[in-house]
Amino acid sequence: GTIQAAFDAAVQRRQGTDRATQFGEGERTGRGGVDFARAYEEDPAFLPLLDLQPAFGIAKVAMSQGRGGLPGTIRMHTGPIAQQDAPGTPSGMAYHSDGEFDRDGGSYLRLSWVLADIVPGGGGTALCPGTHRLSYSPPSWIDRDHARVDETGPVGWPAASYELVAPAGSCMINWTTTWHRRTANTAAAPRKLFWQVYRRARQRTSGRAAGLMSKAWVQEMMATQCQARRELIGAGAWRPRWCVRCRISTR
Numbered sequence: 001g002t003i004q005a006a007f008d009a010a011v012q013r014r015q016g017t018d019r020a021t022q023f024g025e026g027e028r029t030g031r032g033g034v035d036f037a038r039a040y041e042e043d044p045a046f047l048p049l050l051d052l053q054p055a056f057g058i059a060k061v062a063m064s065q066g067r068g069g070l071p072g073t074i075r076m077h078t079g080p081i082a083q084q085d086a087p088g089t090p091s092g093m094a095y096h097s098d099g100e101f102d103r104d105g106g107s108y109l110r111l112s113w114v115l116a117d118i119v120p121g122g123g124g125t126a127l128c129p130g131t132h133r134l135s136y137s138p139p140s141w142i143d144r145d146h147a148r149v150d151e152t153g154p155v156g157w158p159a160a161s162y163e164l165v166a167p168a169g170s171c172m173i174n175w176t177t178t179w180h181r182r183t184a185n186t187a188a189a190p191r192k193l194f195w196q197v198y199r200r201a202r203q204r205t206s207g208r209a210a211g212l213m214s215k216a217w218v219q220e221m222m223a224t225q226c227q228a229r230r231e232l233i234g235a236g237a238w239r240p241r242w243c244v245r246c247r248i249s250t251r
Contacts, residue, residue, distance in 0.1 A: 004168070006045035007115050007192060010036060011084050033085045039194065040079065041217040049113055049194060050076065051232060055171035059109050063200055068132065068175045069106010072200025076233050077108055078211035085123050085191040091184045095128065095138040098176040098197075105200035107132050107175035114170040115192035123185030124164030125172065125193075132175035142179075204241040205234075212238055 011034050039046040050056075063074045098108075118124045128138070163183060164172055174180070176197060185191045199205070206212060215238040222235050 002045050003049065003194075004115055004192075006039075006043040007082060007084075007194065010039065010042055010082065033083070033089050035081060035083045037081055037211055038079045038213055038217075039082045041214060046080065046082075046194070049080065049111075050196060051229060052113075052171075055111050055113075055173060059111060059173060059198055062109065062173075063198070066106075068109065070200065070202075072105050072202055074109075074198050074232065075201050075203075076237055077197040077199040077203075078206045079213040080194060080196045081211075082194045083192075085182070085185045087185055087188055087190060089123065089185045089191070091182050093182045094140075095126075095142045095179045095181045097131070097137065097179055105203040107177045108203070109198045110172075110174055110176050110195050111198070112164075112172040112174075112193050112195040114164075114166045114168055114172070115194055116189060117167050118165055118191060119187050119189075120163070120165050121183075121185075122165070122187035122189065123183055123191035124166070126181050126183050127162045127164070127174060128179035129162060131179040132177040134179075138179045205237060205239070207240045212240065214238055 014034050014036060036042075040050065060074045062068065063072050065071060098110075112125065128142075131138075166172070213233075218233060218235065218238040221233050222230055225233070
């Protein structure tokens, strides 16, 4: 209830404002939707979602066992993204994967927390199981014909047979390279999600500075949090460590 109240308040502060429309700039409003980043810094009520059990424990073990890539120690990749889509919000999104398979470790891992019940047709994320293992992008026909089977991929797999339907308090765990898309919200209630992406310690943080937490917040966490959480965040978490445009490490 505390997290739901903090989420609703953060969304309300953004309603009716003219803000940027891309994650790279931190915010999205319009078309019935609101996205915002750095929620931990805006309201400490969100902080438990950084490492909440048992979902975080599952992610931690998956990385330590080398699932989705090489064995490694889990770390926060970027700050969180919070997202609300009102009833009637269209999808506006094609199937895609977030990022490429990182040769330094493998796929990144996302925990998506469901903050309000998602019913069938409620805008739940559509996923294509097993596609995090593929080395090519989703074919264009997926968005035209969801019943067709990709014979070059997992045989017998229907393109959109899995859509997130879950009660509030649930958490969806997926590799970010899994093909997925936002679906239209045709239900009567808003879709409310909050997600956090994790990397392995050997992997670089994002080059998208707006997705990172601020230097001031990171320094506060290093001074006030327990050892496990300090290691999870990392003292340099505010500093981009990869230039996407130049493909050059900034470490």
